[in-house]
Every structure is written in structure tokens, then in C-alpha cells.
Amino acid sequence: MASARKRTRVSKPIPVTGSQILIVVLAAFLATGVMILLDSDILRQDNVAGAALNYETGVTADGNPYKGSADAPLQMVLYSDFLCGHCSGLAASLEQISPEYIETGKLKVIFKNYAFMTPESILAAEASECALDQDADAFWRYHDLLYNSQGRGLAAYTPSALKVYAEELGLDEEAFEQCLDGGSKAAAVQVDVDEGVAAGVQGTPTWFINGQMVPGAVPVDSLRAIMNELLEQ
């Protein structure tokens, strides 16, 4: 007799067993563990800091740190924020071209703290000025360490973290702490910011090479091209 309902030849679903669920749970935990391993600090390399500098350093007449020869034909004024990823990129590019331009006396880089992104930016800028108090070399080594610490986010700029950097670099800790805790460099940082605003700086990094303004972190090859062009003039 024909059935009123059409019977479809479909297999009955195989139910899932408890052991299969357990295997999936273990696999999920394993996968998560692997991803955490690949994301967290466990496998990330420590940044090398405090290496000896290969170039001259000094302080300009108006109190800004520089690296390179004081009377180099190319004078760069660089406005940076220590929390800015692009500033870190430009700093790395400058390190890359350093043997060709800074160490050979062709380029001088003057640093100004355009600290505007977050309150941590201002504190990091003040800390760098406290390092500058000790000497220009200390400033640049502190500067390098600050940019290397960037990937961890705001935790890299707490007062205690900033003091740990000074300790790691072998700076005078007591003087540094007094300087940072006392907020004595707030005015100096504000001066840099005001100068930046007056010069037309809107974001970081913004740099001026022999007076010509260049906004942003340009690639290393473009940097070389700009330097070479100006050197020929």
C-alpha cells in the first residue's frame, strides 16, 4: 500500500559521544594555548637597550638634545611623541641611515617633545628630559629604550616603568626619580609643544630638514633621496 507520506532515503544522524566532546574540548584548549603562546610575551625577544652610541651627541643652545655633528650641513628638527608608532618607525629608519649620514657628520637630528597623544605621552616626554639632565648620551639611550618598549601599550609608560628604564640604563636613579616625581620638566615639554604648534605641527612625526617641513614617517629610501638631494645643493 502506498504511504501517504513520502519516505526519503536519508541516513539517521549519528549522535555525538561524550568522548568525542572531550576530544574537541581538549583540542580547543590546545589550539587556544598555541595562540596565546604565539601572542604573549613568552616568545617575544627582549629589546636590546643601552648599547653604546656610535655618534656624537649634544644639547643645542636652547636646550634640545641632538645627535650628529653640531655643524652638519643637514639640520633636522624632529617633533615626536614617544607613544606614536610612526615616530618609532622613523627613529628606526634614522638608525638605519645613521652610518651613512649621522656618523659621517652630514646629518644632525634635533629632538623636540611634541607630546600630545595621551597623558602618558607627556610623562614619557618629561622622563626623557630628566634623562637629558644627566647628559645628551643618556637622553638618546633613554629615547631608544622608550621606542623599543612601545609594543606593550600604556603599561610601558607608568611612573614605575619609566624609572625602571633609568635603572636599566645605569642613570643616576635618585636624581632621575626626584626630577620625574617633582614634575620639574613639565614646562620644558610644554615649550616644545608650543614651538611645534607655532611651526604648524599637527601630528607626529613631523620633521623639518634645513627648514623644509615633512610630515610623517617616510620610508628609508625616500629619506636617503631627500638627504642626497639637499646635500647636492
Place this chain on the structure above:
Amino acid sequence: MSGTTTEMDKTATRSWQGHWRWLLMTLLVVAGIGVSGYLAWSHLMNQEIVCGQSQGCDIVDQSQYAELIIGNIPVSVMGLLSYLAMFLLLILRGRVLSEWDSYFPLAVFGISLSGMLFSLYLTYMELFVILGVCKWCVTSAAILTLIFLLSIAELRTVTA
């Protein structure tokens, strides 16, 4: 009884609660695709060479934890792929009635468990290490948690 399933059996495997659960999970997954897609796009498109004023999501997005050390794969892309996989599983289950039908909810359960756990780790990192919270990341973590909880209920209907 033969090894075939009647129309009645087919509908019995999907009760009204199952239907609503499936609908809710699918909506959550679609929302997750939207959120993780936006985060992935925004991370990959960060082509600006100048920093402006920073907000919570920028700080998290620019931290080293936004990418895996292998291949610099953005975690947002991992999230997007997980959501897309779950979407396929949810959509295809309705169309493929076979003996493997029960493994679809098992797979969704596994993916959402892993996604939820990893998102909880990332939320922890935001709160205690990066010290910056991105609301979209937290939203995705919440979505994955809800999907996971629903997937448990779904899994129970196909467990022996």
C-alpha cells in the same frame, strides 16, 4: 523500522527551541563577522604615516599583542576566520541532512570555545598589560561567549 527518516523525523530533530537557538546563533555570528571584519580592516588599512590624538582602540590596535609573532597575523583576522567558519557550519547544517549532521554543532562548539578562551585572554591583556580597552574587541569577546553558551545547548540535542 527501516533505516530511512520520515518527514516527521526530520522536523523532530529541530524543535521550536532549536530553531530559535539556531537563528540567534546565526545572528550573533553575523554580528561577529561585522565587528571582527571592521577590526581587521582597520588594522590592515592603518596606512597613515602620522599619528593623531589617540583613543582606546588605537592603543590596543597598535600594541604588539594585536598580531601573532608568526606571520604577523592580526588577531582580528583570526577572529574573522573563526566567525566565517561558524557561519558556514550553521548555514550548511540546514542544507545537508546526513549521518554527519550532529558534528556540525560539535564543530561550532569547539570553535566558539577556542574563540571565547582566546578572547578572554586578549581582554585580560587589555585590562592588565596594555592598560587600554577597545570596545569592539570586548564586544567580540561577549559575542563569542554567548555563541559558546548557545552551542552547549545545541550540542546536548545531538549527544548520545
